[in-house]
Amino acid sequence: MWSYPCAGHENSHNSVDEALLLKRKSEEVLFYLNGRCIYLVGMMGSGKSTVGKIMSEVLGYSFFDSDKLVEQAVGMPSVAQIFKVHSEAFFRDNESSVLRDLSSMRRLVVATGGGAVIRPINWRYMKRGLSVWLDVPLDALARRIAKVGTASRPLLDQPSGDPYAMAFSKLSMLAQQRGDAYANADVRVSLEEIACKQGHDDVSKLTPTDIAIESLHKIESFVIEHTADSSASDAQAESQIQRIQTL
Ligand SMILES: Nc1ncnc2c1ncn2[C@@H]1O[C@H](COP(=O)(O)OP(=O)(O)OP(=O)(O)O)[C@@H](O)[C@H]1O
Numbered sequence: 001m002w003s004y005p006c007a008g009h010e011n012s013h014n015s016v017d018e019a020l021l022l023k024r025k026s027e028e029v030l031f032y033l034n035g036r037c038i039y040l041v042g043m044m045g046s047g048k049s050t051v052g053k054i055m056s057e058v059l060g061y062s063f064f065d066s067d068k069l070v071e072q073a074v075g076m077p078s079v080a081q082i083f084k085v086h087s088e089a090f091f092r093d094n095e096s097s098v099l100r101d102l103s104s105m106r107r108l109v110v111a112t113g114g115g116a117v118i119r120p121i122n123w124r125y126m127k128r129g130l131s132v133w134l135d136v137p138l139d140a141l142a143r144r145i146a147k148v149g150t151a152s153r154p155l156l157d158q159p160s161g162d163p164y165a166m167a168f169s170k171l172s173m174l175a176q177q178r179g180d181a182y183a184n185a186d187v188r189v190s191l192e193e194i195a196c197k198q199g200h201d202d203v204s205k206l207t208p209t210d211i212a213i214e215s216l217h218k219i220e221s222f223v224i225e226h227t228a229d230s231s232a233s234d235a236q237a238e239s240q241i242q243r244i245q246t247l
Pocket residue numbers: 042043044045046047048049050051067111112113114144145148153204206207208211
């Protein structure tokens with residue numbers, strides 16, 4: 001069982017109605033967001049779709065799942081089929097087109113595909129809004145994925161073997177290949193940190209609402225810090241994009 005050395009025990013949400021806390025936080029964040037889109041990035045199973053839907057509802061934003069938009073654009077029922085009939089490269093090209101189209105819109109929460117972070121051009125699109133990395137320990141990801149199966153996730157799909165062990169080993173390989181790509185996000189939401197703050201020894205105790213609240217909190221801090229001088233923050237974003245493009 002995963003555990004994290006942790007000193008703080010806030011249990012901050014225990015006595016407060018989570019839904020109320022979420023609502024309050026979203027009202028504060030809306031003021032600072034000014035219609036900017038939110039892009040959730042993270043490994044497969046990190047909760048982008050689950051947490052993204054909660055955030056969009058509470059912010060009054062529209063929710064889009066970029067994998068679903070690629071399926072619609074290509075006219076196929078699943079990402080798995082697109083990989084099989086075409087190729088991963090074909091899927092990635094369509095994923096970039098979808099992100100480009102979304103980037104001209106406002107008031108969206110977008111759950112991106114787990115691999116969207118690997119193409120620098122996608123960061124140019126996502127940097128038009130705010131990006132949030134849901135950083136979830138690999139063993140928790142593998143547990144979640146083993147529970148629902150890997151059929152819909154072609155990079156993890158295995159015909160045989162223990163589902164947890166297979167998912168864990170494939171996710172570890174992908175995480176290694178992707179290196180720091182997720183860390184290009186404006187904000188990192190670490191489940192280990194939230195668990196630690198709440199006095200839990202396991203990230204599986206965290207609800208999607210806990211994670212949505214922390215995401216909004218981190219977005220608010222980021223926006224407050226970066227809107228003090230908006231011309232400086234535009235320049236900062238541009239230099240970050242240039243750096244990503246040279247990697
Ligand atoms: N906080 C959580 N605790 C436990 N299970 C969760 C949590 N968040 C999401 N899940 C479950 O984990 C699985 C993956 O979540 P979700 O589909 O939201 O991830 P994702 O990041 O969108 O994955 P993908 O990149 O493959 O689309 C789902 O079965 C979901 O119900």
